[in-house]
Amino acid sequence: MKAVRFSRFGGPEVLEIVDVPDPHPGAGQVRVAVRAAAVNPSDWKKREGLMNGRLPQTMGHEAAGVVDEVGEGVTGVAVGDRVFGLSAEGAAQAELAVLAYYAPIPPSLDFPGAAALPAAIETATRALDQLGVVDGSTLLVNGASGSVGSAAVQLAVVRGARVIGTASPAKHDYLRSLAAEPVVYGEGLVERVRVLAPDGVDLALDVAGSGVLAELIELAGGAEHVITVADFGGAREHGVRFSSGDAGRAVHVLGQIGELIESGRFLPPVTQTFPLAEVAEAHRAGERGHVRGKLVLLIG
CATH class of the missing domain: 3.40.50.720 (NAD(P)-binding Rossmann-like Domain)
Incomplete structure (x- = not known):
């Protein structure tokens, strides 16, 4: 599968779209065919070597997509369901991602809007x-x-x-x-x-x-x-x-936000989208500031 990765620290130019092995879900996890993945300020800190010294590194903590594989013990979610959530390995900016925490996407929300939610x-x-x-x-x-x-x-x-x-x-x-x-x-x-x-x-x-x-x-x-x-x-x-x-994370909110959105009590953030291939430009836009809403990569 294709994924965002960097093998040296530096500016947005170090980001690459590379082929990596397909991930598979562990117990309680699901794998999604990613449709949208969010970009966060922590991404450029990570890319600059300010958070983790290992190389190479994949990118992305938030994804929304369609379930295509479920791990042992998963209930209430099936292959083909639309879900959003948090990546197990910080590898959401990819064609496939394993989600450790996830919930159904609210009916009124599209994939970019759902991908913008989990971390916030x-x-x-x-x-x-x-x-x-x-x-x-x-x-x-x-x-x-x-x-x-x-x-x-x-x-x-x-x-x-x-x-x-x-x-x-x-x-x-x-x-x-x-x-x-x-x-x-x-x-x-x-x-x-x-x-x-x-x-x-x-x-x-x-x-x-x-x-x-x-x-x-x-x-x-x-x-x-x-x-x-x-x-x-x-x-x-x-x-x-x-x-x-x-x-400890407050992941319980993932399962609660849908009802708040559908009842009009929570307004999701505006998103600004980029194709996966333009991930470097998304980083540049974020680092320049003045972005309205959340940066999201479109995949698939």
């Missing part, structure tokens, strides 16, 4: 669970308009929370459409949030990693009420919890 909703749900966001909580999301931030906003609103979200002015109408109260990020953030919440907030989630953990701690009344998914150094400096999948 898992990260957001994990952080909300760790923070203890419940009905009546007031949550501040720093970086609320991106794929993880917008997922966190919507999933918190579903829980009954009041959500204040930081974003550039151009994204404020979008945040309002998600039932969040927008504020501009940057200097003076504490004062702007206090206009909306004079006593501060109950909890704060940092998705942007923009160096505002001290302000979030002040607004939330202590480091124990703040989590970041983007600022590892700042978390250590300020005593804030850094949320990663190492402590």
